[in-house]
Amino acid sequence: MSIAILKTIFHYFSLTANPSLHQIKQTHARLITAGYDGDTHFTGQLLAALAQSQSTPFRYSLSILNSTQNPSLFAINNLIRCCAKSESPHEAFSLYSSMCKKPQFRPNNYTFSFLFQACSKFTGLTEGNQIQTHVIKLGFFDNVYIRNALIHLYFTSHDTKCAKDLFDECPSSRDLVTWNVMIAGYAKAGKINDVEKVFDEMPERDVISWSSLITGYMQNGYLEQALDSFKRMIDLQLSPNEAILVTVLSACAQLGLIENGRQIHSTINSLNCQMTVHIQTSLVDMYAKCGYINKARDLFNEMPIKDLSSWNVMICGLAIHGLAMEAIELFEKLLIKGLNPDNVTFIGVLNACSRAGLVNKGRHYFKLMTEKYKITPEMEHYGCMVDLLSRAGLVLDAIELVEKMSTPPDPVLWVTILGACRTHGLIQLGEETGKKLIQLDPNHHGNYIQLSKIYAKSYKWEDVVKTRGMTNDRNCKKIPGWSLIEAHGKIHQFVAGDRKHDMSLEIYKMVDRVNIRVLEAGYSPDLLPILHDLEEEEKVNAIKEHSERLAIAFGLLVIEGGECIRIVKNLRICGDCHEMTKVVSKVFEREIVVRDGSRFHHFKGGECSCQDYW
DNA sequence: ATAGGGTTAG
Incomplete structure (x- = not known):
């Protein structure tokens, strides 16, 4: 294997958006057989390729760095970058700390940029602050990449004030990304007024500015405003990207706005936007949630490539339409295809069983989920099961399930049981459950109403009035319908x-x-x-x-x-x-x-x- | 030779 060929391979990696781990490992093997193991230049090249790849196994990257005597700063930076992208971003900080012990180590602007990225991922503000002192000491504080990464870190660590101070402090070292970071940060902090203010004030906007604004509205429950902004953007002849389309389709799905959803669908077709699995999945979801289950099914069947979430939205869609048998059939088909169902898949299947009163099937799938697929049931799974059992009149079974849970049950589970007590005429059990529920969750208006309805059923009018009266005394939250x-x-x-x-x-x-x-x-x-x-x-x-x-x-x-x-x-x-x-x-x-x-x-x-x- | 910001299903 000649140097020229190896150089060509690395050149190819540098031009590829997502070089495969397999190919990188193959090249690594070739380097070893050609006697270049531990070569400073190629070590850097390998780590750069890994940093660019989607899968970034930290242990592997570290072993590559350790195979060389004198790693270059380039190699170290790329290792930190691998780390920031990996599942163990905190390792980046320990790596940096150990590097700092070597007297010849001189970090540069790239080092800090990747380090702050890593800190954001594990919300390591303490670590970030330590690094920040180094940044100032070494004179990199004005670097716009570093500054943006630091603002981002403050936002992810919920320190909105520090983020804003950094932004205000130095107007000269701002760029488009700085403004976008501010929009996204304020959105996550729930400060929608600041989101709008920043968006209006910024000197120029790109597609990510719009995307941050729209998702900002979504994250804070302003679904109509998200859709309005999307329309504004289309009117300005700007092209939406995948993130924006997925978000606005989700808004339509949540609000059940089929006319709006259809319009977005035709916008996608007419603008020649690139159709992706994510967008198609969002379309299936939108049509299902807007009541057009047949259209959703057609689109799903036409999808050339489906991922697990495509199957999930279809199964869940069938479930909310009460098409339990079809949802179950689709689930079985997914298993035959050899795909591994996840927690969301089982929420769909269990929901389907619950809506159709399929008690035995529900029990079977709950068992399949925990025993075969080793998925720890979440509150939602318990919710489906409690729903299924209690609506079928098996209230005692439902109570047994809740009492066996390893995590404290969400009060909502007791609400379901209480409702079932009422419909099945279990007055005594209902009263006990209702009182327990109010102790557990005294600020929820609906709980008092449920209990009062139980009393009404046994004509205990004094208790009805008393229970209703308690809602005023206790300043209960009432969700307006x-x-x-x-x-x-x-x-x-x-x-x-x-x-x-x-x-x-x-x-x-x-x-x-x-x-x-x-x-x-x-x-x-x-x-x-x-x-x-x-x-x-x-x-x-x-x-x-x-x-x-x-x-x-x-x-x-x-x-x-x-x-x-x-x-x-x-x-x-x-x-x-x-x-x-x-x-x-x-x-x-x-x-x-x-x-x-x-x-x-x-x-x-x-x-x-x-x-x-x- | 190496940099940043936004996204979906319960």
């Missing part, structure tokens, strides 16, 4: 008793009309869960102003006949609204699809796709 509906490209959002909509008057007239029609058709509201001391009429009003009823009334007014009315609700639909919506679908001859906090309900001809199992 909302429903949204997309009509002619616009989003309309309603909360219970909402009178802010432009068409409010007509909407409430429609609510009354709907009420009369459904009552004529034999629907009778279940008033038990509502406070007993309200006047009869007030009780009816309290239910009839639920946000989904306003959205349905609005849908009946503005969505053309023959078109499906699609509603997205953040919380779970209440039993009474569920009953009423079934009747509405029959008397108004309209298909109504409600995506609630838990799953899809497809109402048609007086029936719901969940078959009342929810």
Whole structure:
């Protein structure tokens, strides 16, 4: 093996974005057989190639460095870079510390840049501060790469103030990346006003500035603003990249905005954006979550390359649509393909079982997950199992499972059990569970409501009033329920008793009309869960102003006949609204699809796709 | 010869 060939190979590596570990190892072997083991120049080359590769096994890189007597600074820097990318970034600091003991060691700007990168990965602010003193002493503090990496480190260590001070301190050593780091940092810190301020003030923006702004909105729950920014960006004729498309598709999926999602889909096609596995997966997810499971399935089947997350979104999508058997079949197909399911895959499968009441299958897959695939169940897996067992009436089994857990159970698990006690008439057990739950999680409004409903079921009105009263004393957090509906490209959002909509008057007239029609058709509201001391009429009003009823009334007014009315609700639909919506679908001859906090309900001809199992 | 910032499924 001649030097010329080896040099050519390394030249090829330097031009390759992600040289394979296998090829690098082969070259390493060739170096050894050619007698260049430990050669200073080639050691540096090898480490540079490894630093550029996606897999950066730290032990291997270290052994390469140790094979040479006098490693170059170039080699050391690349080893630190390998380390920063690897699973053990903290090793970079110990490596640096041991290097500092050698008197001839003179770190340069590259060294510090990689070091701060490593510190950000393990949020080693203490280590970072030590390195910072060296940076100042050696006169590298004005280097913009180093400064940006340091600002980034302060943000990842939640020291927003220090990050901002560094940014303000030296306006001359700022570049585009500095501004982008500020946007992303403020976004992670939840300071959305600062995100917007920085974005507006920055002298120029690139695609990452936009991406940071959009994901900043997403991370802080401003989904509509994320979509607005995306539109602004498209209007400016800028090309979105994969990160942005994945993010905005996720916003559409979460909000259930199919018109918006379709528009983004056609934007992707018309802009000649490169289609990737991630984007296709996000499209499948978006269509599934917006209620178009058939479209999602078609897209999934057409995907030339699928990764595990593609399978996961499809399995989870089928599960939320109640297509349990198909979800299970797809899961079995994934196993036959030889893919290894992960924790998310099992959430989808267990969810599917739970939605369809497949108790034995659920137990089987839970066992498969822990025993064969050695996946430690997370709270979500327990959530599915508790749901599955308690809704099937096996409340005692569910309690046993929760009590056997090695980690403290999320109070939500007890909420599920409590709900099941109520539906299965286990009053005594329900009361005990409810009291325990309130002790565990005293600030959650819903817990008191659940317990009061149990009392109502056994006509203990004094306890109902007492329990409800406690919510005021204890300053409980109440998650406001909302429903949204997309009509002619616009989003309309309603909360219970909402009178802010432009068409409010007509909407409430429609609510009354709907009420009369459904009552004529034999629907009778279940008033038990509502406070007993309200006047009869007030009780009816309290239910009839639920946000989904306003959205349905609005849908009946503005969505053309023959078109499906699609509603997205953040919380779970209440039993009474569920009953009423079934009747509405029959008397108004309209298909109504409600995506609630838990799953899809497809109402048609007086029936719901969940078959009342929810 | 070596540098940085943003991303998805529960």
